[in-house]
Every structure is written in structure tokens, then in C-alpha cells.
Amino acid sequence: MIERKKSPSTDACGLKAPVSRTVDVDYDHRHFVNLVAAAFVLALAMLSAWAVKTIDEQESLRKCLLSGRKDCVRILVPPSGPVQPVR
Numbered sequence: 001m002i003e004r005k006k007s008p009s010t011d012a013c014g015l016k017a018p019v020s021r022t023v024d025v026d027y028d029h030r031h032f033v034n035l036v037a038a039a040f041v042l043a044l045a046m047l048s049a050w051a052v053k054t055i056d057e058q059e060s061l062r063k064c065l066l067s068g069r070k071d072c073v074r075i076l077v078p079p080s081g082p083v084q085p086v087r
Contacts, residue, residue, distance in 0.1 A: 064072035 061072055
């Protein structure tokens with residue numbers, strides 16, 4: 001049988017005992033990383049909303065065209081009448 005040498009920092013199950021030491025935490029860096037992560041998540045949410053809206057508009061247009069209608073796309077017409085010069 002092989003006997004293991006027990007180190008003084010292990011408990012009965014062979015797990016290492018927690019080491020008590022002070023760790024300096026850089027809160028400025030942590031705040032910056034959290035801010036960057038939040039900005040990334042916000043940008044991803046906005047991109048997702050834009051993609052869903054665009055897909056929905058394309059699907060509505062496709063359904064309209066497949067139903068045989070000819071007035072599916074809005075055509076912007078300039079207002080009639082005399083044109084006012086820009087000052």
C-alpha cells in the first residue's frame with residue numbers, strides 16, 4: 001500500500017486549507033471592465049432589436065406581395081406646389 005505524505009495545509013479529505021492572505025483589488029479596473037461589458041451588452045441588444053425589426057418589415061412586405069397587392073411599398077412623393085427657396 002502506498003502512503004501519502006500529508007502536508008500541514010491539507011485537511012482530512014486531502015483538500016487544501018484556505019490560505020488567508022490579503023489581496024489588493026483594483027476597483028478602478030473592475031469598474032472599467034464592468035462598464036465595457038455593459039456597453040457591449042447594450043450594443044448587442046440594440047443590434048438584435050434592429051435585426052428583428054428589419055426581418056419583420058421584410059416578412060410583412062413579402063406577405064403583401066404574395067397576396068397580389070401592388071401598393072405594398074410606400075413611395076415618398078415631394079409636396080406639390082411652388083418650391084420655397086432655402087435662405
